Amino acid sequence: MPLLENATAIITGKTFRPNDTLDYQCLDGYETRDGNIMGSIVCGEDGWSHLPSCFKSAEKCGPPPPVDNGDITSFPQAAYAAGSRVEYQCKAYYELQGPKYATCSDAKWSETPKCLDPCVIAEEIFNENNIQLKGKEDKTYYAKTGEIIEFICQSGHRAVTSGQSFQAVCQEGTVQLPRCE
Numbered sequence: 118m119p120l121l122e123n124a125t126a127i128i129t130g131k132t133f134r135p136n137d138t139l140d141y142q143c144l145d146g147y148e149t150r151d152g153n154i155m156g157s158i159v160c161g162e163d164g165w166s167h168l169p170s171c172f173k174s175a176e177k178c179g180p181p182p183p184v185d186n187g188d189i190t191s192f193p194q195a196a197y198a199a200g201s202r203v204e205y206q207c208k209a210y211y212e213l214q215g216p217k218y219a220t221c222s223d224a225k226w227s228e229t230p231k232c233l234d235p236c237v238i239a240e241e242i243f244n245e246n247n248i249q250l251k252g253k254e255d256k257t258y259y260a261k262t263g264e265i266i267e268f269i270c271q272s273g274h275r276a277v278t279s280g281q282s283f284q285a286v287c288q289e290g291t292v293q294l295p296r297c298e
Contacts, residue, residue, distance in 0.1 A: 119158065123147045123171035133160040143171035150198050172198040178221035186211045186232040197221045207232035212262040233262040234290030247274040247297035251283075260287040270297035 118126065119139070124147070127140040140157045143149060149156050150170055159166040176199040181189055187207040197203075201221045207213045207230075215230035238258045243249055250258055251267035260266050268283045270276055274297035276283070282295035 119165045119168055121169055123173075124156075124169040127155075135160055135162055139165075141169045141171075143169070146174055147171040148174050148177075150196070151194075152196055170198070176224055178224055178226055181205075181219055181226055182229050184229050184232055186234070187213070187230065199223070205230050210235035210259045210261055214262075235262070236260045236264075236266070236287035236290055236292040238266075238292070238294075242294065243271075246294050247271045248295055260292070262287055262289050266292060268295050274298060 121141060124141040124143050127142060131137075133139065137160045138157045139160065140155065143154045143156075148154050148171065150172070156169060156171075158169060178197045178199075178201070180193050180195065181197070181203045184205055184207075187205050189203045190206050191203060199221055202218050204218050205213065211232040211234065213230050214233050216228055217230060218227075219229050220227045236259070238260075240256045247270060248268045249271050251269045258266070264287045266285050266287060268285065276295065277298050278295040282293065285292045285294060
C-alpha cells in the first residue's frame with residue numbers, strides 16, 4: 118500500500134500485482150488537479166505510477182490572468198493546484214516587463230508581466246520627416262522597447278533637429294523622430 122496524503126484508499130482486500138489499479142477518494146474539502154474527488158493509481162514494475170494528488174479545493178486557482186499581447190506557454194487548465202506555475206511570453210516585437218512566471222498560492226496568482234508595445238515606423242512617417250534608417254532599407258520598421266534606432270536624412274535633405282535626435286530610443290510604442298528638410 119502506498120502512503121496516501123489527503124486521500125483514503127478504496128480497499129478491495131487483495132494484494133497488488135503489476136498493472137493492478139488502486140482507487141482512492143480525496144478527503145472532504147480536497148479534490149484532484151482536475152476537480153474530481155476520486156482517482157486511481159497503477160501498480161508498475163517499479164512501484165506506483167504516482168501518489169494520489171489531492172489538494173484543498175479552496176487553495177486552487179482558476180485560469181491564469183490574461184496579459185495584453187501575451188499568453189502562457191502551456192495549454193490552459195480550468196483549475197491549478199497551489200504551487201502551480203505558468204510561464205508567460207509576449208507576441209513578436211513586444212517586450213516582456215516584470216516576472217516571466219506566475220505562481221498559484223492561496224487561490225490567487227502572483228504578479229503577471231506586461232508586454233510593452235513595440236515602435237512601428239511606416240514608410241509614410243519616414244517620408245513625412247524626410248528620414249530613413251541608417252544602414253537599412255526597410256519600408257516598415259519594428260523596434261522593441263529600449264531599442265536604439267539610428268536615422269539619417271534622405272538624400273537631398275538636411276537635419277532640422279539635433280544630432281542626438283538621430284539616435285532615438287523606442288519607449289513603449291513611441292519614439293521621438295528626427296526631422297529633415
